[in-house]
Amino acid sequence: MKKRLERWRKALVPWLFLTPSLAGVAVFMGFPFLDVVKRSFMDTMGNGFAGFQNYQAVLDNLAFRLAAGNTLGFLVVCIPTLMVISLGLALLISGSAQKHQNSAVIKNSRTMLVLPLAIPTASMVLVWKIILCRDGVLNQVLTWMTGKLWEVDWAFSRHAFPVLVITYLWKHTGYDMILWLAGLQGIPGELYEAAKMDGAGSAARFWYITVPGLRGTLGMVGILSVVNSFRVYREAYLLAGTYPDSSIYLIPHLFAHWFLSLDIQKMTAAAVMMTAVFVTPAVLGWRIILRRLADDGKDEILFP
Amino acid sequence: MKKQIAWILIGGLLLGALGGCQKKTEGDIRETTVQELPQGLPESDAKGRYGETAVELPQGTENQRVCWFGMGEGGRLEMYTREGDYYSESAADAFRYVYQDGAWEKDENWAGNAAFKEHGIDPMFVTYGSDGRYYLGGTDKDYRYHMFRLEEDGTATEQLKGAFDPEEGRDYGMLPPKFEVLEDGRFLIYDYWQVFLYDTAGNRLLSMAKDFSGTTSDARGFSEGNEMVTVLDGQVVRYDLQSGKVTEAISLDEVGGVRSSAELFGDGAGGIYMATEIGLSHINKGGTLWETLIDGSLNHMGMRSLQMISFLEGDNQDYYGVFCNDGGIGIQMFHYEYDPEMAAVPPSGITVYSLNDNSTVRQAASQFQSEHPEVRVEVRIGVEDGGNVTEEMIQALNTELLSGKGADILILDGLPARSYIEKGALMDISNLVEELEESGQMYSQLLEGFREEEGSLYQVPARFSFPLLIGEEKAVEAYSSLASMAGYQGEKPLLPAANYENLLRETANLQYKELFYEGNRLVDREQLIQYLETVKTLGDQNGAKTTFSEEEMERLWTSNNVVKSGIIESAIQYDDGRFDSGVAEMSGFGSLCIPAEVRRLHPGTLMVPAGDLYLPSTVAAINRSTANEEMAKEFLRCLLSYEVQKEELYDGLPVNRKAMEANVENDRNGFSMGSGIGDYHIFAEFPSREVRQEVAAMIETLAVPIVVDETVMKMIVDGSRDYCDGKESVEQAADKILRTMTIYLSE
DSSP states (O other), X not given: OHHHHHHHHHHHHHHHHHHHHHHHHIIIIIHHHHHHHHHTTXXXXXXXXXXXXXXXXXXXXXXXXXXXXXXXXXXXXXXXXXXXXXXXXXXXXXXXHHHSTTOHHHHHHHHHHHHHHHSOHHHHHHHHHHHHXXXXXXXXXXXXXXXXXOOOOGGGSTTHHHHHHHHHHHHHHHHHHHHHHHHHHTSOHHHHHHHHHTTOOHHHHIIIIIHHHTHHXXXXXXXXXXXXXXXXXXXXXXXXXXXXXXXXXXXXXXXXXXXXXXXXXXXXXXXXXXXXXXXXXXXXXXXXXXXXXXXXXXXXXXXX | OHHHHHHHHHHHHHHHHHHHHOOOOHHHHHHHSGGGOOTTOHHHHOEEEEEEEEEOOOTTOTTEEEEEEEEOGGGOEEEEEEESOTTOSSOOOEEEEEEETTEEEEOTTOSHHHHHHHTTOEEEEEEEOTTSXXXXXXXXXXXXXXXXXXXXXXXXXXXXXXXXXXXXXXXXXXXXXXXEEOTTSOEEEEOSSEEEEEOTTSOEEEEEEOOOOSSTTOOOEEEETTEEEEEETTEEEEEETTTOOEEEEEOOGGGTSOOTTOEEEEOSXXXXXXXXXXXXXXXXXXXXXXXXXXXXXXXXXXXXXXEEXXXXXXXXXXXXXXXXXXXXXXXXXXXXXXXXXXXXXXXXXXXXXXXXXXXXXXHHHHHHHHHOTTEEEEEEESSGGGOOOOHHHHHHHHHHHHTTOSOSEEEOTTSOHHHHHHTXXXXXXXXXXXXXXXXXXXXXXXXXXXXXTTSOBOOEEEEEEEEEEEEOHHHHHGGGOHHHHHTOOOSSOSSOOOBHHHHHHHHHHHTHHHHTTTSOGGGSHHHHHHHHHHHHHHHHHHTOBSSOOHHHHHHHTOOSOOOTTSXXXXXXXXXXXXXXXXXXXXXXXXXXXXXXXXXXXXXXXXXXXXXXXXXXXXXXXXXXXXXXXXXXXXXXXXXXXXXXXXXOOSSOEESBHHHHHHHHHOOOTTOEEEEEETTEEEEEEOOOHHHHHHHHHHHTXXXXXOOOOHHHHHHHHHHHHHHHTTSSOHHHHHHHHHHHHHHHHHO
């Protein structure tokens, strides 16, 4: 009897701690999302069952295809680039920090790289506009350098996509670098020393010690980078308005327009599909990470 | 065990979700509507409210103006009026009416009119002083103000002689909108920015600052005992008439801030009343809170077509308000009495939503409430105080519509009407419109312009305007198509210079049928190129630019502002001989003054509508989810009724034929308009009856509403800027526009 009570207590305690969080998630995300799922099968005003018509309409929609393609393209270009650059910077700073402890340059460079994250988006975009407009700083510099007149509207032409990518990288590189640095600090220094003693070179040490050691961090950085990439709409909207160049027309643009035109049925169907597309790999990825941690005997970090 | 607990929690969440997301049944909705408020709530039980009743005015006052309304000798209500317009060359007749036993009587023996005549004074003001004497005020033939005391023998003695004469170096003297006489015979003279205290010998004792509302009739203030109350720095202030110092300042934030048409008066115990379009408010002496006694939104106080002239307290905690129509005539009087049996708050109500404040809607709301005291009409405005419409406002409205809780009536100006119709958010009101059309009172073709192909009708305009073309025959004919506009070969450019955005918008409106009618034809690249080239050709001829400098604006009589209606008023440019034609927006007979005068000055000039096009406004619809369908329909009837439509509110022409006929018959003598730039000047009287009839007849030919998609227009404006500036080819501009337009149209 006592043992059974003890088992109940052990089983209940974690759930009790989780209850406030679960309630918040349920009220602010779970229930509304269930309503979204329901609405995706109804007509706009919620008066009639529409079956899969809304899903079909979304899949047939040219604007959705363009927006989904652009969003996916943005992810494919940005996420690996961001991860590689931020990891490179993290390795550079980590290595330099070991060599030159208490160096002011190292400390300041960390701050400098994280600073873009602290700057309000609206202020940042204002500066970008000054640089990128037809009469902006960039065109003037290029004109001065090349000797011919540059009048490119960087934010409202085909160049808008690289501009948005650079904006995203500039803002989030520092943040990802901090995550990588945290991951690097978790790798025991003895491993590198032992490998060095055994004659392993820099590349071998990176490949056989650093990369395996950062597997857990990799998943975390990946998921957070993807989540942050969805927020790039703010920059795109403030930089180029509601209807930007087609190369940076993203899913949030389309959703905003659908909401304005009361196309709630398309919006909900698209939201359900997008959730399925993005959440499923994230959940699967997370499970794989957990399994690998468990295999490596590091699951106690998460579940002590 | 963990699994069991998890399943229990998941089950709970699902049950909660299904319950929470469940759509309310029809019965549920009814329970929460204003028509059936839950019993037992204080607002449904509370009784007692000021009711409003119209007071019949004596015959002959229809074309008179009020000089004064107040308590005269013996505490009787008195009203003084005058014939005709102010500032006429000869002195007009003045009249005295006394309110006795619930009816007005004209005082045929009043000596005041003879006194005015004797001194050659045009009557402007009459008052009963606290010293128990009557006083008269008015202007002489030189437009100088004089004040007289009416003696018991009927003669008039001039007071404060010379006090109103112009100060040195000024052409005009003081023209006080009002004066008061204190118990000891001293005078309080209300000027625009100051109130002066004079003694009986004519010496100025004090100057007390007050706010000026901008209208010459601003006379906000009153005196009581040795104090004077007025408005200063947006607050109600109390002056001590001995020292001239402010002794108390009372904030007006609670009562919606300062109003130019506020009437201030005392309660006899130091308290202050303030009557405005919002209602009647009161504050006790030394108090800090305003108490609202009468809600102006429930009666004529809030009616847009009425201007409050005077408001005062009766003998039995009742109140009287005197109003006039636009132009100072059409006096109306109302009596406000407390009715302990009337529900404190109307037991039912409807809501009207409009993105921008709309005078016709406000007028209809007041009219509807005066006809239905049991119904409250709540007018919700998206953009308060002239701000900009934002996407968030439309999104907030959409959220309400989707949850079935939106306003009963929607004014669709600026809203995505087409989307609302396609998504089934609006009610089919074809039966209602047909009923109105059958009455024969409406311009049916204007309403029919909104009928859908399948026969249903979801929206109706309550106002409209239309473009008028002014010029010789050859120039006017050039407006028949894009090609003829572009190919116009005249002595001068066809159209006056404007910034390219205005030129793009105006051309799109004038060639609406070629570009947008029955579908957006600008998705066709060739058509889009032709449109852009036409605008560029016109712009090259007249000197258009995307942005003008100060010097250019002065030289070309233009500006960088975007004209909201898309019709650039350009009759004066045509009159000046710079261009072969001009365009005007006919939105009321006031706006017709200058175009009609320009035509008169140029024999052979035509003034014709631009085909059968009209610009609809105040487009009303009923929310399909409304629980007050009948009341909402009744409101639409009211909105389109003769009573509402006949009022000139400067927001468009009436769609009610009978109201238009009444407007045609309305000779607004004294209404004139002038315009001038540099050495050019034009002065125009109100259009003659013949011209008004001619223009009213044009309405019969209008049938196609101009409804240009603002998103498409914005894309064209943005995408063509470089082309208009000569920085890229028309093909590049067209492709750029089509890229974004294709996305928009495929959404």
